[in-house]
Amino acid sequence: VSPTKTATRGQLSRALVVDRALVIADAEGLEAVTIRRLATELDVTPMALYWHFRTKDDLLAGTADRVLDELAIPPDTGSWASRIQAAITALVEALRPHPQVAMLVAHRILLHPTGLALTETALACLSEAGFTPAESAQMAEHALQTAIMLVTGNQVDDSGSVEQRDGEIAAKTAMIASLPADQYPHLKLMAADLMQCQDVDQFFALGVEHFVAGLQGLAAARRA
Amino acid sequence: VSPTKTATRGQLSRALVVDRALVIADAEGLEAVTIRRLATELDVTPMALYWHFRTKDDLLAGTADRVLDELAIPPDTGSWASRIQAAITALVEALRPHPQVAMLVAHRILLHPTGLALTETALACLSEAGFTPAESAQMAEHALQTAIMLVTGNQVDDSGSVEQRDGEIAAKTAMIASLPADQYPHLKLMAADLMQCQDVDQFFALGVEHFVAGLQGLAAARRA
DNA sequence: ACCTGAACACCGTTCAAGT
DNA sequence: ACCTGAACACCGTTCAAGT
Numbered sequence: 337v338s339p340t341k342t343a344t345r346g347q348l349s350r351a352l353v354v355d356r357a358l359v360i361a362d363a364e365g366l367e368a369v370t371i372r373r374l375a376t377e378l379d380v381t382p383m384a385l386y387w388h389f390r391t392k393d394d395l396l397a398g399t400a401d402r403v404l405d406e407l408a409i410p411p412d413t414g415s416w417a418s419r420i421q422a423a424i425t426a427l428v429e430a431l432r433p434h435p436q437v438a439m440l441v442a443h444r445i446l447l448h449p450t451g452l453a454l455t456e457t458a459l460a461c462l463s464e465a466g467f468t469p470a471e472s473a474q475m476a477e478h479a480l481q482t483a484i485m486l487v488t489g490n491q492v493d494d495s496g497s498v499e500q501r502d503g504e505i506a507a508k509t510a511m512i513a514s515l516p517a518d519q520y521p522h523l524k525l526m527a528a529d530l531m532q533c534q535d536v537d538q539f540f541a542l543g544v545e546h547f548v549a550g551l552q553g554l555a556a557a558r559r560a
Numbered sequence: 561v562s563p564t565k566t567a568t569r570g571q572l573s574r575a576l577v578v579d580r581a582l583v584i585a586d587a588e589g590l591e592a593v594t595i596r597r598l599a600t601e602l603d604v605t606p607m608a609l610y611w612h613f614r615t616k617d618d619l620l621a622g623t624a625d626r627v628l629d630e631l632a633i634p635p636d637t638g639s640w641a642s643r644i645q646a647a648i649t650a651l652v653e654a655l656r657p658h659p660q661v662a663m664l665v666a667h668r669i670l671l672h673p674t675g676l677a678l679t680e681t682a683l684a685c686l687s688e689a690g691f692t693p694a695e696s697a698q699m700a701e702h703a704l705q706t707a708i709m710l711v712t713g714n715q716v717d718d719s720g721s722v723e724q725r726d727g728e729i730a731a732k733t734a735m736i737a738s739l740p741a742d743q744y745p746h747l748k749l750m751a752a753d754l755m756q757c758q759d760v761d762q763f764f765a766l767g768v769e770h771f772v773a774g775l776q777g778l779a780a781a782r783r784a
Numbered sequence: 785a786c787c788t789g790a791a792c793a794c795c796g797t798t799c800a801a802g803t
Numbered sequence: 804a805c806c807t808g809a810a811c812a813c814c815g816t817t818c819a820a821g822t
Contacts, residue, residue, distance in 0.1 A: 391796085469753050507671060526694075530700070546702065788819105795815095796812095801807080
């Protein structure tokens with residue numbers, strides 16, 4: 337019981353643990369988030385965490401919820417297309433700071449107040465667009481997954497060990513370089529673009545735009 | 561060295577290990593795939609696997625490649641839209657039997673012969689559609705992720721422990737039921753549709769259709 | 785070339801016990 | 804209520820040794 341400890345922590349709590357988990361995940365990836373590591377960093381026994389969390393999955397769920405806490409519901413104005421565009425953009429913005437945790441929110445969105453609110457607005461947009469309930473449900477889920485996908489995308493997510501990522505890029509580049517140019521012209525031309533994207537904001541914007549354009553196309557086809 | 565062992569296995573090989581890993585992953589999920597478990601099921605020491613694989617990640621990469629081996633390149637006929645639709649559909653069909661392994665192929669597609677071939681055709685379609693190289697690269701990556709997303713989607717993937725999934729559904733259903741009906745009308749109406757989709761084939765078809773419709777919408781906007 | 789054996793440094797989690 | 808201690812059943816992986 338050193339003075340540093342008590343000065344640093346005071347008391348353990350769900351919020352304290354989750355915040356630390358988020359820091360570790362952002363810096364080194366989800367697999368670096370460990371009960372035992374969290375315990376040592378929080379100057380506590382591993383078992384102390386089990387008072388606040390039923391299991392490690394519970395802890396990770398809490399971390400995902402922590403990300404969703406930052407989600408901002410967009411204003412409810414404009415066409416259904418612009419409203420759902422705003423909804424997906426809001427989700428992307430919430431996930432962007434935590435690309436490693438993003439995939440965990442898929443299972444939490446319908447258990448989180450803000451997540452539920454955003455889903456409701458998405459479903460309202462999709463109904464207004466003319467999709468059936470089943471289709472609307474699928475498209476809402478699809479929208480969520482798209483947001484996650486954009487944020488965790490290969491070309492965007494730099495987190496994780498740098499040398500591992502560099503190795504992967506080198507291997508792929510070498511692979512493409514070894515291909516015959518007459519059979520794989522596009523692959524050779526766009527090799528660099530496939531490895532990393534230049535403008536991340538543009539990347540997200542185009543991704544969301546693509547999703548909404550697809551909805552509009554399908555909705556138009558439904559009306560025809 | 562029981563007679564059963566030698567009769568069963570003969571010799572260890574990458575293919576043998578990968579096949580077993582695929583069986584385990586399909587039945588119980590990726591986290592059930594373990595060096596030690598594979599070893600015991602193959603009647604061998606854990607260390608024997610390290611002769612054939614540099615590391616566990618290497619083994620998992622091999623498993624992903626094994627899935628890509630089954631990928632069938634579609635015929636190269638029709639409009640760019642129908643060709644890329646066929647390409648994504650082909651990928652979805654290859655991934656469908658192995659929803660748990662699907663997420664691993666994201667990092668392997670540019671290191672696999674068939675994956676490279678499919679990517680080349682996708683990039684050709686996107687160039688023909690009028691997208692810039694950077695956009696085409698993004699959309700090709702996006703197409704891959706969409707196929708993975710559809711296959712690993714919440715409403716589709718039944719693999720993993722049944723009671724865990726049932727528990728999740730029950731929790732979400734209860735959550736939605738607890739919401740005020742006047743504020744969350746769509747969520748209440750479509751609760752069942754959000755939990756599970758009825759027609760899986762229809763789910764995939766609509767997902768791919770949505771993606772292609774989005775491309776067509778963007779391409780039309782580029783031309784305007 | 786292909787595999788075994790023993791050991792190391794990790795995991796999540798249970799259970800009983802402390803204050 | 805909140806945390807500790809010891810123990811259990813797992814992991815991936817290294818290194819030396821066998822055949």
